[in-house]
Amino acid sequence: xxxxxxxxxxxxxxxxxxxxxxxxxxxxxxxxxxxxxxxxxxxxxxxxxxxxxxxxxxxxxxxxxxxxxxxxxxxxxxxxxxxxxxxxxxxxxxxxxxxxxxxxxxxxxxxxxxxxxxxxxxxxxxxxxxxxxxxxxxxxxxxxxxxxxxxxxxxxxxxxxxxxxxxxxxxxxxxxxxxxxxxxxxxxxxxxxxxxxxxxxxxxxxxxxxxxxxxxxxxxxxxxxxxxxxxxxxxxxxxxxxxxxxxxxxxxxxxxxxxxxxxxxxxxxxxxxxxxxxxxxxxxxxxxxxxxxxxxxxxxxxxxxxxxxxxxxxxxxxxxxxxxxxxxxxxxxxxxxxxxxxxxxxxxxxxxxxxxxxxxxxxxxxxxxxxxxxxxxxxxxxxxxxxxxxxxxxxxxxxxxxxxxxxxxxxxxxxxxxxxxxxxxxxxxxxxxxxxxxxxxxxxxxxxxxxxxxxxxxxxxxxxxxxxxxxxxxxxxxxxxxxxxxxxxxxxxxxxxxxxxxxxxxxxxxxxxxxxxxxxxxxxxxxxxxxxxxxxxxxxxxxxxxxxxxxxxxxxxxxxxxxxxxxxxxxxxxxxxxxxxxxxxxxxxxxxxxxxxxxxxxxxxxxxxxxxxxxxxxxxxxxxxxxxxxxxxxxxxxxxx
Ligand SMILES: Cc1ncc(C[n+]2csc(CCOP(=O)(O)OP(=O)(O)O)c2C)c(N)n1
Ligand SMILES: CC(=O)[C@@H](O)[C@H](O)COP(=O)(O)O
Ligand SMILES: [Mg+2]
Numbered sequence: 323x324x325x326x327x328x329x330x331x332x333x334x335x336x337x338x339x340x341x342x343x344x345x346x347x348x349x350x351x352x353x354x355x356x357x358x359x360x361x362x363x364x365x366x367x368x369x370x371x372x373x374x375x376x377x378x379x380x381x382x383x384x385x386x387x388x389x390x391x392x393x394x395x396x397x398x399x400x401x402x403x404x405x406x407x408x409x410x411x412x413x414x415x416x417x418x419x420x421x422x423x424x425x426x427x428x429x430x431x432x433x434x435x436x437x438x439x440x441x442x443x444x445x446x447x448x449x450x451x452x453x454x455x456x457x458x459x460x461x462x463x464x465x466x467x468x469x470x471x472x473x474x475x476x477x478x479x480x481x482x483x484x485x486x487x488x489x490x491x492x493x494x495x496x497x498x499x500x501x502x503x504x505x506x507x508x509x510x511x512x513x514x515x516x517x518x519x520x521x522x523x524x525x526x527x528x529x530x531x532x533x534x535x536x537x538x539x540x541x542x543x544x545x546x547x548x549x550x551x552x553x554x555x556x557x558x559x560x561x562x563x564x565x566x567x568x569x570x571x572x573x574x575x576x577x578x579x580x581x582x583x584x585x586x587x588x589x590x591x592x593x594x595x596x597x598x599x600x601x602x603x604x605x606x607x608x609x610x611x612x613x614x615x616x617x618x619x620x621x622x623x624x625x626x627x628x629x630x631x632x633x634x635x636x637x638x639x640x641x642x643x644x645x646x647x648x649x650x651x652x653x654x655x656x657x658x659x660x661x662x663x664x665x666x667x668x669x670x671x672x673x674x675x676x677x678x679x680x681x682x683x684x685x686x687x688x689x690x691x692x693x694x695x696x697x698x699x700x701x702x703x704x705x706x707x708x709x710x711x712x713x714x715x716x717x718x719x720x721x722x723x724x725x726x727x728x729x730x731x732x733x734x735x736x737x738x739x740x741x742x743x744x745x746x747x748x749x750x751x752x753x754x755x756x757x758x759x760x761x762x763x764x765x766x767x768x769x770x771x772x773x774x775x776x777x778x779x780x781x782x783x784x785x786x787x788x789x790x791x792x793x794x795x796x797x798x799x800x801x802x803x804x805x806x807x808x809x810x811x812x813x814x815x816x817x818x819x820x821x822x823x824x825x826x827x828x829x830x831x832x833x834x835x836x837x838x839x840x841x842x843x844x845x846x847x848x849x850x851x852x853x854x855x856x857x858x859x860x861x862x863x864x865x866x867x868x869x870x871x872x873x874x875x876x877x878x879x880x881x882x883x884x885x886x887x888x889x890x891x892x893x894x895x896x897x898x899x900x901x902x903x904x905x906x907x908x909x910x911x912x913x914x915x916x917x918x919x920x921x922x923x924x925x926x927x928x929x930x931x932x933x934x935x936x937x938x939x940x941x942x943x944x945x946x947x948x949x950x951x952x953x954x955x956x957x958x959x960x961x962x963x
Pocket of ligand 2 (some may be wrong): 435748
């Protein structure tokens with residue numbers, strides 16, 4: 323029986339002798355590589371927190387002592403130690419979530435995968451303990467060095483530092499990386515602390531020497547105090563955390579479970595907020611992950627555990643990110659006013675080639691989307707045209723900055739939102755299903771939704787030509803399908819299918835939004851087989867809508883809009899409102915993502931469940947059209963099974 327088999331829960335972990343921890347850590351690493359190599363997932367971050375998580379569960383009594391994780395992508399070890407061992411469907415339908423999940427375990431608290439939130443949760447939970455008189459509960463919060471570059475973390479620290487009686491232990495998991503090396507002044511400070519590992523050892527050595535010296539009582543105390551202060555000033559740079567009024571322990575070797583345990587016990591017993599600064603290595607214990615230069619082991623897909631080589635994915639072809647990346651490099655050569663900003667995601671957003679070509683025109687601001695948006699507004703005021711590349715779901719983080727900084731000041735900032743629509747495997751907080759709704763309310767902002775590589779390249783250039791308003795492009799995760807040629811123009815919009823001039827040419831106007839165009843074209847073909855006339859139009863720029871859409875819609879009996887965004891307040895609602903404003907009393911069907919938090923599953927599985935597939939949409943629309951026209955098949959059955 324392996325050690326891991328004897329440790330089914332934190333209680334059994336606590337009963338295991340400290341001498342077994344290195345072997346247990348090795349078994350956990352073996353388990354992680356074996357399982358994640360099959361499913362894909364956050365291998366690097368989790369290999370880096372094995373000893374740290376073991377120590378947390380040996381010192382604290384979860385869930386009485388809540389153990390919280392920032393971003394939550396590094397909670398696999400926590401799941402293993404709290405009895406969850408079936409990783410066979412990790413991040414897949416019905417399988418374990420890739421993040422903490424309240425439905426999975428009483429030991430899990432934060433499901434939101436947006437970074438820099440954990441200290442705010444911890445502050446609140448510690449205050450609740452106080453109000454409820456739970457004196458025996460200590461909150462433990464793990465935050466990465468990357469997440470510490472997010473503004474929310476400092477808002478929380480400011481509050482935490484104020485309450486000296488808050489039973490709160492903050493574990494800084496400092497591996498020096500977000501995806502890539504963590505950027506900024508804070509990162510430099512943490513690095514200097516990492517360098518001052520000598521401080522603790524030097525202090526220990528000096529202390530033992532002093533204790534051997536023939537000095538006792540007050541003189542010994544004075545000598546020790548003077549020594550500590552002198553060493554601190556000499557070796558250890560100004561400790562920003564202590565300047566904030568927070569007790570600081572560290573830096574600790576985060577892979578020495580016993581050392582981490584000792585520090586956590588000291589911190590727990592301190593009775594007030596303490597920061598335990600652990601130095602770890604992302605990917606620790608698995609060579610391909612330890613030596614990753616392009617952070618490819620932050621969240622790899624399936625790979626060969628022997629070599630670390632990525633397994634060929636079924637969907638081969640050019641990714642949306644690559645199209646954006648290549649076009650940015652071309653644009654960078656043509657326009658020296660174009661600069662690029664990333665929020666700690668240079669490679670995932672495709673800006674790395676631009677950064678390599680134009681390092682002086684690329685800014686990595688850390689996990690700080692709010693700063694990215696307003697700093698970009700400053701760059702625009704300074705006469706440049708910034709491109710801010712973020713994942714669609716993280717635009718939420720800087721909505722106010724888009725609204726009240728970039729748009730209010732009518733500045734030409736271009737936001738490129740990757741991973742728009744359903745991403746699926748990262749669960750509810752990662753689906754890019756909000757931007758087409760929230761951006762509708764931003765005065766002056768222009769919003770493009772490319773349907774393929776050609777329109778992405780064109781619309782990116784069109785956006786960069788706008789210097790008196792923010793512009794946004796949004797495109798999904800994964801491989802871009804073949805270009806869909808237009809068969810005509812309708813104002814600035816592309817006609818993708820024109821209903822044949824037969825008797826039913828006016829049955830249905832189908833508005834295809836962005837990446838849903840291939841689906842809409844297939845729906846039109848299925849309906850045509852049923853004798854239903856469908857015209858498919860791709861607006862390309864969905865905000866503001868081209869007035870020609872309303873003029874054209876007046877010719878049809880039914881209008882339908884298909885988008886991979888939450889339905890509420892998105893393009894479908896904008897089209898319906900435009901028709902109403904034109905006093906056109908037309909039935910409008912809007913198809914999109916139900917306005918819910920969706921469980922993790924593959925993108926395809928989620929789209930199927932949402933009914934955003936050609937077959938299901940065709941079936942729906944046959945029924946709708948038949949209700950408003952004569953002659954269409956009344957049974958509403960889809961064209962093909
Ligand atoms: C607001 C926000 N922006 C970007 C991301 C994408 N992201 C996921 S993990 C990560 C890096 C986190 O670095 P760190 O906190 O140091 O944790 P580590 O992976 O090093 O353990 C980023 C940028 C996110 N989850 N949330
Ligand atoms: C936790 C996080 O936000 C990212 O690591 C995300 O999981 C990566 O998503 P992609 O795999 O789509 O780049
Ligand atoms: Mg890190």
